[in-house]
Amino acid sequence: MWRCPSGLLLLLLLAGQGALGARRGRWRRELAPGLHLRGIRDAGGRYCQEQDMCCRGRADDCALPYLGATCYCDLFCNRTVSDCCPDFWDFCLGVPPPFPPIQGCEHGGRIYPVFGTYWDNCNRCTCQEKGQWECDQEPCLVDLDTINAINQGNYGWQAGNHSAFWGMTLDEGIRYRLGTIRPSSSVMNMNEIYTVLNPGEVLPAAFEASEKWPNLIHEPLDQGNCAGSWAFSTAAVASDRVSIHSLGHMTPVLSPQNLLSCDTHHQQGCRGGRLDGAWWFLRRRGVVSDHCYPFSGRERDEAGPAPPCMMHSRAMGRGKRQATARCPNSHVHANDIYQVTPAYRLGSNEQEIMKELMENGPVQALMEVHEDFFLYQGGIYSHTPVSLSRPEQYRRHGTHSVKITGWGEERLPDGRTLKYWTAANSWGPSWGERGHFRIVRGANECDIESFVLGVWGRVGMEDMGHH
Ligand SMILES: *[C@@H]1O[C@H](CO)[C@@H](O)[C@H](O)[C@H]1NC(C)=O
């Protein structure tokens, strides 16, 4: 059982010549604090045994890494200030260790007491009485196996760890990052407008609203853990359309918070809402700018009632309205109310959506979000089958809404052409392609062509003169 590790021979040879390295090792060892002052950590761990290493006398090379420090399997370690590996006594001497084992669990070089916890992504791990960790087994929103499967699967898009989603469960992602209630069938079938392409009319292969209307298309906002995409996508489309239809005389970023807090009839703020209700409110009541009524960014854990409505308006004739409250942001004085005309539903035909987009500006689209969409970092998205082989709780989806801003196509290596939409999400500028994403076009991917809305900004002659 007793032997010298091979490096030790060399060390002994060098020692004859007054080796500095050995001396430095000795000092380090003598100065290091005792390893077992309050009991033995990792008491069941196999160190000396794993390496079949036990050394006579003092052998500074007879050492192993141990929880971020070094432990030894030589006789010298069994002194007052012990630096023996936990299994030294048992394995090398055949006697019980002189120190009691610590009650607790080890993680990342630290000892946690019984019932101590740490987080492994979205799962909490708890130290059990027998010194074992026990972790929850929830599917996480950022799932590394799914990311790897997507990136190796050649699906046409790349997946990654969006840091704001790290630590959330998939269930929390579905519950707090979406927030559009699917319209009832009566709304789904309502007021569809058929745009007709003129005979011989050919739409361009690519189009981007921000190129046709520079400075009038607004950047994506971040809904945080507020399931209010109904308000975010509505405000986003209305902002662009008011800007376009006023020919740039007004370029407001409209306030999602105004909708979240004040459009409360059959709506649930950060717990979800309907698009038809949001458009009704924008038409009949109107909203102020995001600057005037900023997003309060309420977190999901915050208990208590939703924040009260802080903006009110009154009619001033010809259907127009005027604010009767100051801006909730006290640094802003401009509390102009912006309104729209009735929203209209487009046909689900790709060409109709394209024509409307090109002529009147970005459109709003309902979308069914699946578990893999949260991981999107770039490319042309389509829902992948990578979660199909996993238990059902890994396959989740929920209804969302976004702003479609353009389209294009990409030549694939195999010669096929892949058509896509470009769209703005509401998960902040660091998600996806700078807050935007591309998704397969013409195949109703994730239902994105099934319920598409347009609207006109309500712009009077007086709006064109001022501002
Ligand atoms: C190791 O240390 C213990 C406690 O200090 C002592 O009782 C024992 O005799 C030592 N064993 C050897 C082999 O030196």
Ligand SMILES: *[C@@H]1O[C@H](CO)[C@@H](O)[C@H](O)[C@H]1NC(C)=O
């Ligand atoms: C994911 O991102 C978070 C936040 O930036 C980071 O703490 C975490 O370590 C990352 N996870 C992986 C596996 O890269």
